[in-house]
Amino acid sequence: MSEPALYLAFPDGVLHYVCVECDARCCRGHGMGGNMNHELRPLLTKYPALGALALQRRGSLLDLATPAGGCLFLQGDNWCRIEVQQGKAAKPAVCNLFPFNAFTRIGNTMAVAPHFLCPLRVQVPAPPGQVEGSHARVAAAVRSSRLLDEFQLQAGAALEPSEDADSVVARETHFRDLCGAAIGREPFAAAVGRAFVAPARQEQLQRALALLLLAPRESETPDALDAIFFAIAPSLRLKLLHLKSDAILVTLLLAEQSVRRLAELAAAPLVPQAVYHLIDSLLPALRLLALGDEPMGLPQSAVKEASQMGEAPLVFAQFKILRGAEEGRPILLNLEENLHRVPELVDRTALLMEIGRRVDQARMKPGRRRRTAKS
Numbered sequence: 132m133s134e135p136a137l138y139l140a141f142p143d144g145v146l147h148y149v150c151v152e153c154d155a156r157c158c159r160g161h162g163m164g165g166n167m168n169h170e171l172r173p174l175l176t177k178y179p180a181l182g183a184l185a186l187q188r189r190g191s192l193l194d195l196a197t198p199a200g201g202c203l204f205l206q207g208d209n210w211c212r213i214e215v216q217q218g219k220a221a222k223p224a225v226c227n228l229f230p231f232n233a234f235t236r237i238g239n240t241m242a243v244a245p246h247f248l249c250p251l252r253v254q255v256p257a258p259p260g261q262v263e264g265s266h267a268r269v270a271a272a273v274r275s276s277r278l279l280d281e282f283q284l285q286a287g288a289a290l291e292p293s294e295d296a297d298s299v300v301a302r303e304t305h306f307r308d309l310c311g312a313a314i315g316r317e318p319f320a321a322a323v324g325r326a327f328v329a330p331a332r333q334e335q336l337q338r339a340l341a342l343l344l345l346a347p348r349e350s351e352t353p354d355a356l357d358a359i360f361f362a363i364a365p366s367l368r369l370k371l372l373h374l375k376s377d378a379i380l381v382t383l384l385l386a387e388q389s390v391r392r393l394a395e396l397a398a399a400p401l402v403p404q405a406v407y408h409l410i411d412s413l414l415p416a417l418r419l420l421a422l423g424d425e426p427m428g429l430p431q432s433a434v435k436e437a438s439q440m441g442e443a444p445l446v447f448a449q450f451k452i453l454r455g456a457e458e459g460r461p462i463l464l465n466l467e468e469n470l471h472r473v474p475e476l477v478d479r480t481a482l483l484m485e486i487g488r489r490v491d492q493a494r495m496k497p498g499r500r501r502r503t504a505k506s
């Protein structure tokens with residue numbers, strides 16, 4: 132079987148990690164795995180009991196479990212016993228490749244994203260070739276890992292119906308390179324805002340920000356958060372490929388403004404993994420708002436399945452929004468007509484997340500997943 136093309140979903144040379152600074156987070160309950168025809172067979176021969184940890188096999192690829200407190204090979208000094216005794220090359224491929232082992236198949240291309248369990252740093256200016264997140268280094272490691280053998284067994288990403296895989300990869304590559312060129316030079320919102328195709332989307336962005344009770348940040352000077360957004364945005368977009376191109380941009384800009392509000396709460400400056408996970412947790416609400424004038428696409432039974440949200444104004448607003456969804460009302464208009472009943476940020480967020488999860492469920496076709504353990 133031929134190898135897939137690679138799309139590295141992060142700008143070249145902006146991400147770096149140093150294992151000795153970490154407490155082996157990747158070795159604590161997130162699994163491991165590799166290729167039975169490569170490094171796993173000798174390990175299973177040397178440690179036959181390892182086979183009892185098998186979770187899933189697809190072709191030559193095997194996922195194995197690790198206990199939450201620490202992999203059975205993890206020593207008290209946070210070194211891997213396999214590496215200590217047999218060298219790094221003997222370790223399971225998923226471990227050797229970490230954190231660059233979050234795979235998403237887009238047609239015949241494999242997108243490779245970093246795993247934000249790792250305390251990655253952002254390097255500005257980027258020194259490609261000198262840091263772990265250098266494209267040439269990651270591409271070589273992915274190829275030699277043999278984790279892409281039989282890549283066609285992996286379910287493909289759910290794409291927006293009017294897009295084909297090749298044009299999506301070309302678009303994502305262009306966006307990633309835009310991030311690489313702009314990092315450290317301009318604010319994220321300015322660079323991403325320029326990428327809009329339809330001016331009407333700018334207006335929808337302002338309406339969505341108002342629904343989130345957010346005022347857009349106006350700044351011409353990039354800061355540390357801008358650098359983080361540029362570094363992680365190409366990876367985040369892999370969770371948004373079922374949306375239209377402009378809706379992906381709106382989601383990112385809403386995410387940026389939402390994180391900036393949360394950063395005011397933070398006792399210390401936000402780091403990339405905090406930003407990534409905050410955005411990831413907010414995605415149902417952000418994706419919902421980014422759909423703009425589309426209908427929600429919920430089934431006719433939506434109102435009957437309304438959840439118990441507590442106080443009467445909240446329950447009533449949910450009922451009216453779901454009723455509007457059943458009638459096919461445009462999303463932003465439907466929300467604008469009903470969210471005035473829910474003035475508090477906490478209630479709005481809970482309601483938007485609830486409805487966003489339902490809309491995600493209805494719109495995202497099954498089949499998209501990231502392979503490998505540690506994900």
Ligand code: SF4
Pocket residue numbers: 157158159162163197202203204205206210211212213214222223226
């Ligand atoms: S095999 Fe080694 S590197 Fe992999 S999870 Fe276990 S301790 Fe960590």
